[in-house]
Amino acid sequence: MILPRNVDIPITGKAKPKTNITVTIGEQSHKVKSNSKGKWEILLNPMPHGGPFILEIKEEQGDKLVLDNVLVGDLWLCAGQSNMQYTPNMLNYKETPDDDYIAPNLRLCSVWVDQDYLPRENVSNAVWQEVNKETARNFSAVGYFFGKDLIRDKNIPVGLISSNLGATSIETWMGMDILKTFPQFDEVTEKISKINKSYETLENEFNKTRKKWDSKYYLKGPGLDEKWYEQGYDYSDWEECTLPAFFSEFGYASHDGSMWFKRTFDLDTDQLKNDFNIVLNQIDDYDRVWVNGVQIGESFGKSNFRNYTAPKEILLEEGNILTVRVFDAGGKGGIYTNAFWGNPILNGTWKYKKGISIDSGKFPKPEVGNGSPFSHPMLLYNASIAPLHKLPITGVIWYQGEANEARAGEYADLLPAMIKDWREKWNQPEMPFLVVQLANYKQEDKTPTNSNWAELRESQMKASILKNVDIVSAIDIGDANDIHPYNKKEVAKRLALLAKHYNYGEELKKGPVYKSHSLTKSSILIQFDTYGSKLTSKDKFGYLRGFAIAGENGEFKWAKAELVDNNTIKVYHQNVNDPKYVRYAWSDNPGPLDLINTEGLPAFPFRTDNFELGTSKKTYQYDPHAF
Template sequence: MAAFRKVFLLILMGSMAATAHAGLKLAQLFQSNMVLQRDKPVPIWGFAAAGEKITLRFKALNYTAITGKDGSWNIKLPAQAAGGPYEILIKGKSKSITLKNVLFGDVWICGGQSNMQYTLNQIGYTPKDTVAANNPNLRLFTASIDMDYVPKKDLAGGNWTSASAASIHNFSATAYFFGLALADSLHVPIGLLSINLGATSIETWMSAAALSPFPQFKPYADAYLAPAKSFKEITTAFEKMKPEWEQKYYWKGKGMEEKWYLPETDISTWKTIEVPSWWEDQELPGFDGAVWFRKSFDLPKDFKAEHFLLQLNQIDDYDMVWINGVKVGEGFGNQNWRNYQVPAHMLKPTDNVIVIRVFDIGGKGGMYSGAIWGNPILLGKWSYQQDLKIDAATFPKPHVVNVSPFSTPAVLYNGNIAPVTQMAIKGFIWYQGESNAGRAVEYRQLFPAMIRDWRKQFKQGDVPFIFAQLANYMAEKPEPGESDWAELREAQAKALALPNTGMAVLIDIGEAGDIHPKNKMDVGRRLALEALHTAYHKNIISKGPTYAGMEIKGDSIVVHYAKGTDQLYSKHEYIEGFAIADSSNKFHWAKAFIRNNSVIVYWDGIKKPVSVRYAWSDNPGELNLYNSSGLPAAPFRTDQLPAKTAHKLFSEDPWVF
C-alpha cells in the first residue's frame, strides 16, 4: 500500500496549472522519447503569453500558431507513417524547446483502478533477460494523478521513458505486457499512457456531460459541477471568508474556551468510543456539532524521518488536530482525506497526546473511514467529550472543496482525461469494476456511457476500447448463489454491444485471497489479442468460448458457443463451473461434458431444467473449459432473475472502505 500512500499525498496536496504563461511551455505529454500516433493528423499544443507567435519545425517544414487570449496554442502536424526517431523544434518569442528521439506509432491510453495501476514491482516481476527488456520501440508514460471540478488544461506531471530493465519497474504491469505483445506482433512503436488510480469507481472517470443523463448524480452535479468553479477558485473564496466565519460560528464551545487540546486537560470524566465509527451508531445519536477525541501514541521504534505522516483518513465533516498541544492541521469536508505532516521535533518517542475536534454539520458524524493505509493511531479506543451542539439546519456552511479521488464523480476525468483529449490515439484499454461491484446493474449504463463519452471527447470516431472482465476473487461458495461480482462481469459483457469493443476474460487467473492477482502477463496478452482482432483486424482467435444459445433436451441443457472462438477443450472428462435450475429457480452444481463442440449440462435431481449458469460466482474455483487456443470460456447466465444489485445506485453519502 506504500504506492497508494504516495499517490494520496500527491493528489491531495493538489496542483494548479496556470492559464497564462510568461514563456513557452509544452503540454506535459510532449517530451523527448514520446510516441505520436501514426496515420492521423497529430495536434501538438502548449502555452505561452497571449498573442505570441509559435513556430514548430519538423522534417524541414515550419508550422505556426498564435497563442490565444487564454494562453494556449495548438499546431497540427499532417499524418505520418510509423517510424523515427525524429527531432521536433518548437520556438516562441524568447525560448525554444527541442524534442528528441520522437517516434510515430500507436498510442494507447491505459485506464482503470488498481489492477491496471499495479506495477511490475508490485507483482514481483523481474525480466529474465535484461538486455531483451531494452525495447526502444516501447515507450511508457505514467501520469501524475490530479483532480478538479472543472476540466484541466494540462496533466499534473509525467515523463516518457523508453522501456528498459531499469525503467519498467514502476510502470503498470498490465499495460506493459499489453504493449510488449503489440510491439512484438506489429513491429511498430507503441506508446502507453498509464492514467489510472487504485480503488476508484467508474463515475470518477466520467465527465459531467456523461453523468448528466443519470438522476442519481444530479444533486452532486448541481452543487459541485454546475457552478464551474475550480478547486483553486473555491478555496480562494473560502479562505477570504474563513476568519470571520470561524470567529462568529466555528471557534465556539467550552472546549475551545478551556483549551481542551492541551495535554494537561483533565479527561477523567471523558467517555470512550471505538474508531473508526459514526458516533450516531454508538454514543451520540442525533448529535450535530463539536465532539473532542483524545488518545496517546508512540512513534515507531525505527522512526528517523524529519516529518511524521499522520493519516486520519476521512472525517465527517470538519476537524482540527493538535499533537502535544500544538495545532498540526485542520480539514473541511466529509469526503476529503486527512494527511498531516508533523515535524519530528514536536514529537516524543512515547506518550504523544493527539487531540481532534470533530465538527459535524448534519447527518452522521465522526472519524468514520478505516482504510487500510491509515495510521494504526486512528484505530481503536479514544477518549471523547461532547461539546458545542448546533442546529444543522441553520448553521452557516461555507462552500469548500470536498472530494475523494476514489468516489467523487467527474474529478478524475477532469484532472487526467480532459487534458489529453486533443491527443491523437489508437485506442483505450481499461481494467476497472471492483469498486462498482455493489452497484453492478447501474454499471450496465455507466460503463457504455463512459465509453461513448470518451470517444466523443477525443473526436476520433469509435476508437477501439478493449477492457478486462473482473477475475475470480474471494472464497469459493459451497452452493450456487447470487454474486455482486458475477453481476458486474455481466454488466461489463453487455458493453460489447458497442462497436469496436473487446473483452479479455480473466475468470481463471484470479486469486481467492488477493484482489490483485499477480498474473498480469496473461491479462496484458489477452487484452492484446482483443486489440489485434478489434483494432488491427488480425484474423486470429482473440477470445475463448462465448455463449451463443441453449436447447433443452429432456433432462439436459445443451449449451452452444459462438462460431469463431475455436474448438472447446478440457483436460478433464467433466466440466466444472456449471449450475442448473428448474422452474423453482433453485440452482444446483451440475455435471457437464463436451459433445460436438457444445456442452451438455444436467443434474440428477432435475428432470425439467429451465436455465443454466456458468462461472456465476465471485470465485467459481478452478475451471477447466477452454478453447484449443488456451483461452477460457466466458461466464454467463440464461435466466432473467432479478439482480442482487438492481436497486443500488450512487449516493453522496461518504464512501467507506
C-alpha cells in the same frame, strides 16, 4: 514521449503574450502567435510511426524549448481501479521484467489522479519515462505487460498512459453529460450544476473570506484559547471513545460544533528517520490537526480524505501526542472512516472532550470542493480523464468493476454509456475499448447460488455488443483470498491479442463465447462461438466443471458436461428431467475450470435463463458519508 501516428497532432503551450512561436519537428515547421494571455496552439501534420525526433519550440528573440527522444506511434490509455493500478512492486513480483529486453520503443506516462467539479484543461501532473527495471516495476502491471507484448510483435512505438485509482466505482470516471441521462444521479448532477465552479475557484473564494469566517464563527470556543493542543497539556480527565465513529456513537447525537480528540503513538528507529504520515481518512465536517503541539494540517468537506505529514523534526520515539479538533457544522459529525490502509493510527481508543456548541441553522457553511474520489460521480473524470481528450489515443484498456458489485445490474447500462461518451469526447466513435472481466474471487460455493460477481461479469459482457468493444476473461487466473490476482502477464497477453486484431488486423483470438442452446428430454446442448478455434478440455479425462442445470422450477444443480464436437457441449444431470436452463461459471469463484479453446483461452461465464437477478433493482444513491 510518444506522439500519435497518422493523425493531426495538437501542440499547445504558453509564452509571452503576442509572441511569435516557431514549432519544428522533422521536416515540419509551423508558426503561430500567442494570444493576449500567452496561450498558443498548432497542429502538426500527420506522421507515420518512427523516430526518435527532436521537437523544438522557439519564441521569437526569446526562449527555446527542445524535447528530444520523441517517438511517433500508438497511445493506449490504461484506466480503471486497483487491478489496473497495481504495479509489479505492489504485487511483490519475485521475477522482474526481463533485464535483456530493454523495450526502447515502449514509453510510460503516469498521470497524477486528481478530482474536480468541472472538467479541467490539464491534468495535475504527468510524467513520461523510458522503460527500465525501476520504471516498469512502478507502472501498471497490466499496462506494462500489454505494451511490452505489442511492441514485441510490432515495429511500432507504444505509449501507455496510466490514469486509474484503486477502489473506485465507475461513476467516478463518468462525465456530467452522460450522468445526466441517468435519474439516479440527479441529486449530484443538479448540485454540481448549481455550484458550477471548479475546486480551484471555490478554494480561492473561501480563502478570501477565511480571516473573517475563522474569527467570527469557526476558530472560537473551548480548547483554542486554552491551547488544548499544546505539548504538556493535561488531558487525563478527558473521556474515552473508540474511533472511527460519529459523535452519536458515544452519546453526542445532538451536538453540533467542535469535539477534541487526543491519543498517543510511538515510533521505531526507522520511522523516526523520515516524516511520518498521519492518515485520518474522512472527517465530518472540518478538522485541524496537531502533533506534539505543532499544527500539521487542516481540511474542510465531510467526504474528503485527510492525509497529513508530521515532519521528522517534531517526532519522538515515545509518547507523541496527536490532537484533532473536529468541527461539525450540522448533521452527523465525527472521524468516521476505518483506516483500512495507511497506518492504523486512526483506529482504537482516543480521549475526547466537547468544545463549542453552535446553532447549525445559523452557522455559515462555505462552499468547498467536497467528495470522495472513490465513489463521488464525475470527480475523477473531470480532473484525470477530461484533459486527455485533446490527446489522440489509439484505444483504452479498462479493468474495473469490483467496486460496483452491489449494483451489478446497473453496470450493464453505465459501462456502455461511459464508453460512448468517452468516444464522443475523443471524437473517435469507433475507438477500440478493451475490457477485463472480473476474475474468480472468494471461496467456492458448495451449491449453485446467486452471485454479484457473476452478475457484474454478465454486465461487462453486454458492453461487447458495441462495435470495437471487446472483453477478455480472467475467470481462471484469480485468487480466492486476494482481490488482486497475481498473474497480470496473462491478463495483458489476452488484451494484446484483442488489440492486435482491432488495431493491427490480425485474426481475432478470444475465449469461447456462448452462442445458442437447444433442449432435449435429458440434456441441453450449448453451441459456442470459437473464433476459428476448437473447444477442448484441460482435464486429461475430458471432464468439464463449472456447469449447473435446472428444470422449470429454476433450482440449479451442479451438472455433468462433455464435448460433443468442436463447438458444442452437452450438459445434463441424472435427477433433472426436461432441463430448461444452464449456467456456467456462475459464481464469485467457480473453482477450477476445464473448458478452453485450443489456444488455451477460457470459455466466458454465461447463463441461458432470464430470471431476475439479485442486483437488478439496485441503483446508485447519494450518500455524503460514502467511502
